[in-house]
Amino acid sequence: GENVEQHPSTLSVQEGDSAVIKCTYSDSASNYFPWYKQELGKRPQLIIDIRSNVGEKKDQRIAVTLNKTAKHFSLHITETQPEDSAVYFCAATSPTDSWGKLQFGAGTQVVVTP
Amino acid sequence: NAGVMQNPRHLVRRRGQEARLRCSPMKGHSHVYWYRQLPEEGLKFMVYLQKENIIDESGMPKERFSAEFPKEGPSILRIQQVVRGDSAAYFCASSPSQVFSGANVLTFGAGSRLTVL
Numbered sequence A: 001g002e003n004v005e006q007h008p009s010t011l012s013v014q015e016g017d018s019a020v021i022k023c024t025y026s027d028s029a030s031n032y033f034p035w036y037k038q039e040l041g042k043r044p045q046l047i048i049d050i051r052s053n054v055g056e057k058k059d060q061r062i063a064v065t066l067n068k069t070a071k072h073f074s075l076h077i078t079e080t081q082p083e084d085s086a087v088y089f090c091a092a093t094s095p096t097d098s099w100g101k102l103q104f105g106a107g108t109q110v111v112v113t114p
Numbered sequence B: 001n002a003g004v005m006q007n008p009r010h011l012v013r014r015r016g017q018e019a020r021l022r023c024s025p026m027k028g029h030s031h032v033y034w035y036r037q038l039p040e041e042g043l044k045f046m047v048y049l050q051k052e053n054i055i056d057e058s059g060m061p062k063e064r065f066s067a068e069f070p071k072e073g074p075s076i077l078r079i080q081q082v083v084r085g086d087s088a089a090y091f092c093a094s095s096p097s098q099v100f101s102g103a104n105v106l107t108f109g110a111g112s113r114l115t116v117l
Helices: none
Strands: A004-007 A010-014 A019-025 A032-038 A045-051 A056-059 A062-067 A072-077 A086-092 A108-113 B005-007 B010-013 B019-024 B031-037 B043-050 B053-056 B065-068 B075-079 B088-095 B112-116
Touching (some): A010 A019, A019 A108, A032 A062, A045 A056, B005 B088, B019 B088, B031 B075
Parallel strands (some): B010 B112
Antiparallel strands (some): A004 A019, A019 A072, A032 A045, A056 A062, A086 A108, B005 B019, B019 B075, B031 B043, B043 B053, B088 B112
């Protein structure tokens, strides 16, 4: 089955700087890669996703890149703000699995300091 | 659209009791997934259900755990004879279909936090 590794586990950035979180996956057939943001005690919320037929996707200050050859994908947050502080999870799913059976990374605690 | 509704939000049980967690998917969604999140860990897939059918229960512990999604009513995750290690947040998610398409995303509920004393 799919295995997803996520780094770093914690990330502290100054407000206004960029944050980058990286994930690797093991199943070359995986074709859907969502990113979820989870604030303390809240539900995971989808912030951006990318499918295997594109290499990059951007939504305002958030972008995701996918390198299928190297089997890794990254989340980029530019001009970070205090409200970006949260735990971010990457995930992947393979067509050999049930579609909604996401394999999640262990999460990255992002702290944005003013 | 009220989103994915879970209840109870918080549940306290003593060891050996039963816990029942309920999930109503988003309107129009017929696929339900349960995930468990242990303290300070990522989410782990447990089970995938459609109405009246368990499609994939590969992440469900073999004993004490069961799930159902009846024709009428919410999906239920049932944990019998709870132990302290069952203390976790249980999240339900729903999607409109199994189709790999641009419109298909997984939406999570607010979770049910189980504490076993």
